Amino acid sequence: MRKEDTVKLISAEGFEFVVHKDAAMVSQTIRNMLTSPVVGSFAETQHGEVTFPEISTTILEKICKYFYWNLQFGKETEFHIEPELTLDLLGHCPFCHWMFEDKIVA
């Protein structure tokens, strides 16, 4: 896994998840972050890492799992979400909104 092919996602507690760019880009928002116009782009684009101060490790882990799930099985297959996580996934995370919009009807 080459460094330039990966991106580091950091949770509120400081846990770092290193995931493939392909997987992270399942989220349109993260895709925008990472692919902004080259000149004068955002900090995230330059460093290859994104910090989510409002997303807990548990949630971020679940999100990362979803990225790979989606990459492998596509949007159509069912992705299991534990009921106790649902609310957090929906409420805490501005990024989740778009990721799960077709999974969760809010």
Added chain:
Amino acid sequence: MSNQKKRNFQIEAFKHKVVVDPKYAEKTWKILEHAIHEIYNHNASGLSFEELYRNAYNMVLHKFGEKLYSGLVTTMTSHLKEISKSIEEAQGGLFLEELNRKWNDHNKALQMIRDILMYMDRTYIPSSQKTPVHELGLNLWRDNIVHSSKIQTRLLNTLLELILRERTAEVINRGLMRNIIKMLMDLGPSVYQEDFEKPFLEVSAEFYKGESQKFIECCDCGDYLKKAERRLNEEVERVTHYLDTKSETKITNVVEKEMIANHMLRLVHMENSGLVNMLLDDKYEDLKRMYNLFRRVHNGLSTIREVMTSHIRETGKQLVTDPEKLKDPVEFVQRLLDEKDKYDRIISSSFNNDKTFQNALNSSFEYFINLNPRSPEFISLFVDEKLRKGLKGVSEEDVEIILDKVMMLFRYLQEKDVFEKYYKQHLAKRLLSGKTVSDDAERSLIVKLKTECGYQFTSKLEGMFTDMKTSQDTMQGFYASHPELGGGPTLTVQVLTTGSWPTQPSVTCNLPAEMSALCEKFRSYYLGTHTGRRLSWQTNMGTADIKASFGKGQKHELNVSTYQMCVLMLFNNADRLSYKEIEQATEIPASDLKRCLQSLACVKGKNVLRKEPMSKDIGEDDAFFVNDKFTSKFYKVKIGTVVAQKESEPEKQETRQRVEEDRKPQIEAAIVRIMKSRKTLDHNNIIAEVTKQLQSRFLANPTEIKKRIESLIERDFLERDTTDRKLYRYLA
């Protein structure tokens, strides 16, 4: 979470994070505003996308969407105003570059702003019916930059000036042009059209108007067209390089209108270099160019076609009515063919084989060929010439080509029956004199005529060939049954079916005794094998080979006509004969006799007879002697009869009359055929139908048709309707 559960759950919006800080919105906006500034200042690397996104998200979530949106508009506008100033300040050539650079910057910034405001773009904007961020950015650019008073006209003038410079062969920065034009197109089709395309087309029209005026004063037609073509290509090229593809037809229309349509007639009729001159000089390239350019404008091709048609008609008319050129029929037809070839080549190589042009060519030929009533005769004479000797040593394919060309001329003839009449005469002469070069060529032409005009047209011609064949067999049979005839003169008889051959009133002359005895033997042989037939001798059509020895013992074989033979044979028993004596002894019709004596006594180098007095013409009181001094370097001497190649005036009249006679039954037959199926028909319709039916053979004269109708009424085939006198009724 399963789909099943999805339907049962209704999750309420999350409410735990209630904003307590009244300055929350203001604070958050400040962060975002700062970020926008930084983005425009190329300073975004210190910004966290995640943070900005989250802030924008929260603002929208907490119902500050309106504030966010209006803040964005204000901030962006103020940036654009600054950009506008810096563009305005750019000097001369840098203006477009600066504009282009700022446009690129703005686009990038816009992209980033849109990304961080994505949540607003997706939720707040559709629900409040605002303009999406990207479009908003373009609109603000349009209003603050492109439509700013200090930039708008300057931009247009700069663009137009650059194009003008390119038109005057300067090199400009096409890449920059493309970017700027692309910018205008990105701002919406109306911006491109109003701020650039419309004035561009106007200026172009003005430019080409002036230029075409200048060119047409000083260039000849060919050069002008070259220039116009080049301009047209340049404009097309310009469009592909840096304009909207939709502009192509618009700008080419302008060039076409100003450079071609407006000067079309003047170009075509240009003195010494116009269309007529191009046609005369076979300028294929120029003609092709003219065709391709004129094709683009309304009425362009029809203009070329009309001028060409009238030119062909005019030259054709001169050709067929010039008495000088009518002297030699073969030459005359050759000229027609050359003319046709010339235009065929022009149409195929320059006019794209355009069907309408071919039709125009055909109708022109049809028009002028029929202006000369002798055309059918001449065409037949041409064929005659070709089949007599012209085709010797020519390959089969070339023969076909020549015959096909002749057929093409034949198609133009309105009076095909006149052609048939002459063709029959000429064919008869060819067959009887054994002069036809190629039997295959003869038959091939007959087949062509047959396909063109049907069986009826050629049945008699084919009959002539059959007669020739049968005669050969008959002669073999005759000599086989008369073996004792080996020593005497040889007789070859061709038995011709009456009706198939052009009949001439046969006046039999007195044959020499040896010959008439032989003829009698043949007659009894022939009538013995075929019952119920009648033979009459056509002495005017035969030929004879006779051996003669002259004063100093020189021997020659003379090839003469039957008449000439009769005359010469008289000199076996006499040294001097007067005209009267010859006439009495032979009973050859006076005009034929004179011609025959003329060719025997008056043609230099072939004068086997001597005449007193010496003169060119034959008088009734002349006397004739054998010319003992006759010499020739050839053993065989062919003495041609002085024949008019073309028909003389009275002969022509006669043929014409015969044709008219022959037409009568054909017209009547056509009328009866039509009336039989229609039962009743009015006068005009009959005329029209008859003309149509007979078109393939000749152009029926309406007064003649009327006469035929009257004749049919007299003979109770038709009657006039009792109430409507114009209506005819068929009587079965």
